[in-house]
Amino acid sequence: MVATPKHETLDRNLALDAARVAEAAAIASFAHIGRGNEMAADQAAVDAMRKALNILDLDGLIVIGEGERDHAPMLYIGEKVGTGKGQRVDIALDPLEGATLTAKAMAGAMTLVAFTPSGGMLQAPDTYMDKIAIGPGYNPGLVDLDASPADNVRAVAKAKGVTPSDITVCVLDRPRHADIIASVRSVAARVHLINDGDVAGVINTTDPQTRVDLFLGSGGAPEGVLACAALKCVGGQFQGRLIFRNDDEKARARKLGLKDADFGRKYDLDELVPGDAVFAATGVTNGALLDGVRFADGYVHTHSLVMTTATHTVREIRMKRPV
Numbered sequence: 001m002v003a004t005p006k007h008e009t010l011d012r013n014l015a016l017d018a019a020r021v022a023e024a025a026a027i028a029s030f031a032h033i034g035r036g037n038e039m040a041a042d043q044a045a046v047d048a049m050r051k052a053l054n055i056l057d058l059d060g061l062i063v064i065g066e067g068e069r070d071h072a073p074m075l076y077i078g079e080k081v082g083t084g085k086g087q088r089v090d091i092a093l094d095p096l097e098g099a100t101l102t103a104k105a106m107a108g109a110m111t112l113v114a115f116t117p118s119g120g121m122l123q124a125p126d127t128y129m130d131k132i133a134i135g136p137g138y139n140p141g142l143v144d145l146d147a148s149p150a151d152n153v154r155a156v157a158k159a160k161g162v163t164p165s166d167i168t169v170c171v172l173d174r175p176r177h178a179d180i181i182a183s184v185r186s187v188a189a190r191v192h193l194i195n196d197g198d199v200a201g202v203i204n205t206t207d208p209q210t211r212v213d214l215f216l217g218s219g220g221a222p223e224g225v226l227a228c229a230a231l232k233c234v235g236g237q238f239q240g241r242l243i244f245r246n247d248d249e250k251a252r253a254r255k256l257g258l259k260d261a262d263f264g265r266k267y268d269l270d271e272l273v274p275g276d277a278v279f280a281a282t283g284v285t286n287g288a289l290l291d292g293v294r295f296a297d298g299y300v301h302t303h304s305l306v307m308t309t310a311t312h313t314v315r316e317i318r319m320k321r322p323v
């Protein structure tokens with residue numbers, strides 16, 4: 001487990017900085033909506049996010065980024081960003097969560113960044129992670145990654161005082177999730193399938209407007225940590241277990257400092273993000289949580305969510321700037 005010194009907190013103004021970084025990547029992604037080129041969309045977001053990070057007065061280290069140095073020319077794990085003058089922070093980012101959604105002009109693409117004090121989040125390898133998440137307000141331990149999806153649905157239904165058929169479970173629409181979907185449907189609960197973007201899928205559980213009660217299934221491990229940074233701010237429960245498909249993935253995990261003993265381990269929210277965090281997301285295309293970027297009347301408009309653990313403040317920021 002990563003240990004964060006208790007006294008270490010983040011400068012609260014970092015929240016606005018995080019929003020600026022997420023906004024910049026979203027605005028740059030706009031030109032690529034619906035153009036069928038995921039890589040170009042991702043590159044535009046990466047370039048803009050890096051530029052926005054590098055003008056901030058912080059001593060930033062990317063711990064979750066676009067990949068390892070040899071495979072990612074920019075925003076790679078271990079890259080230093082910022083002017084180097086301010087607070088020492090670890091950074092997790094996904095400059096474009098939903099590059100395919102952007103390329104296809106589909107709902108729910110967003111840009112993501114999180115800051116923690118140094119050592120404040122698990123440096124997750126780029127593998128898959130099995131995930132379960134619920135929003136705030138439930139007793140600790142209500143759901144469990146090792147319980148069946150049907151049992152988790154029953155537990156949430158009981159806690160809410162409703163029947164399982166009133167529960168909605170968000171799942172990435174992938175063939176590998178067929179058993180989860182069947183188990184959820186076996187107790188007559190609803191399945192809300194998403195094409196991509198499981199960070200938003202987890203955050204959905206915290207927003208009653210989305211009507212999602214539970215998130216289940218596997219997705220990227222880095223996205224799991226980013227989702228935890230958000231959940232830590234707004235409240236909720238999360239469990240994740242890394243999935244390794246081959247020895248190469250295990251070797252990459254070891255390079256990031258994970259021990260073999262951690263490989264099968266079930267991480268909870270406080271193990272993935274133990275301390276203070278700031279999280280920001282900006283919509284690229286319209287989605288359940290955020291509106292997408294819009295150019296109108298000589299302005300660019302963005303819609304962002306910015307959250308902090310320090311005060312559990314959640315801000316929705318609508319920015320407009322002349323173009």
Ligand code: FBP
Pocket residue numbers: 094096097098099100172174195196197198199218219220221223
């Ligand atoms: P990117 O757009 O950042 O590549 O990720 C999209 C995403 O849907 C993540 O939200 C999710 O964790 C992962 O891909 C799922 O992976 P896969 O598409 O291989 O099932």
